[in-house]
Amino acid sequence: MSVKDVASSGLNEIPGEFRASWHVKKASASNSNGQSIPIIDLAGLHGENRSLIIEQIKTASEEWGFFQVVNHGVSPQLLDETFQEQRKFFELPDLKERLKKYTIYSDKEMSQVAKMENETIRSPSNWRDNMALNYAPNLDTQKWPTEPPNFIEVNLKYNQALYHLKKELLDALSESLGLQTSLLDDVLGEGQITNMIYYPPCPEPSYAFGVRPHSDPNSITILVQDEVGGLEVRDKHGEWVQVKPTPYAFIVNVGDQLEIFSNGKYKSVEHRVVPNHDKGRFSIGSFAAPSFTTHVKPPPELTAKQGQLYNGCTYADYVVRFKKAPVFPTSGHKFIDHLKIPQLPQN
Secondary structure, eight states: OOOHHHTTOOOOSOOOOGOOOOOOOOOBBTTTTSSOEEEEEEETTTTTTHHHHHHHHHHHHTTTTEEESSSSSHHHHHHHHHHHHHHHTTTTTSSSHHHHHHOOOOOOGGGHHHHHHHHSSOOSSOOOOEEEEEEEESSGGGSSSSTTTHHHHHHHHHHHHHHHHHHHHHHHHHHHHHHOOHHHHHHHHHHHEEEEEEEEOSSSSGGGGGGEEESSSSSOOOOOOOOOOOEEEEESSSOOOOOOOTTOOEEEEEEHHHHTTTTTTTOOOOEEOOOOSSOOOOEEEEEEOOTTTTTTOHHHHHHGTTOOOOOOOHHHHHHHHHHSSSBBBTTTTTTTGGGGGOOOOOO
């Protein structure tokens, strides 16, 4: 059964495989210092406001590892159409069988990941259904769903728009690090996978996760969520903070590869999704990533002052080891910490 089927069966309690052994307290929209996830207006990114916007992106990436962007160039109409096709897909019959066809690891180089993931015990299970579309570098729409009828056409337009936005953001992030504008996109931006997720209403949201606490193994993630909300971020003080839904905004977060490449200047932070008792939630996440053969490590420009803080490795090796790492219930995925190079104490 899909999670949607489980949720629709009329249960008053969630099945054991989804149950957390502790109470999941819903976060507030700001931390104890009154701070919330920054919202950055990208209008003027290619004009006189560029330096100001890049400085805002720099600060948000250092302090939060998360920010929202508005006036990003993706039309509200396209976002509405994409959500509409997503909802239609998740309403189709035989959903579980359809979801089996679309795995996030479509590249043959990563076939071993699926095997390893099956061997890994990961509890509690996520209260969600999801499917993935591989867009770059190996676009093959014949592997995308043929139903609903307009699904491919709309999602092709959406992924094209997100691929452009991804480059815009990576270029800005590169400049914010004092690097050549195109460097981040050249090294970390070749791949793009779009994950379409449905979180059904949950009878016991205080004991379930839509997504368990984790950090993202890729470069950056660009996500749009509906009005229901539920995404929460762990701030630098260890507090969970809601990412409040902002109409037609994208949520951008630093992934592990960008933290490594930036030599720890930008933070890939833990985040989670808490389900809703009364409403289902839809979100669409686009994951920018290096090619699997790219060896990711900090460039010399970012190691001159304090030395290299992270061991480098290929993205393929990172993902394989990331998926093999245990999931710790209270801390989530911080596999990146294993790549930190021990530093000698300063006198």
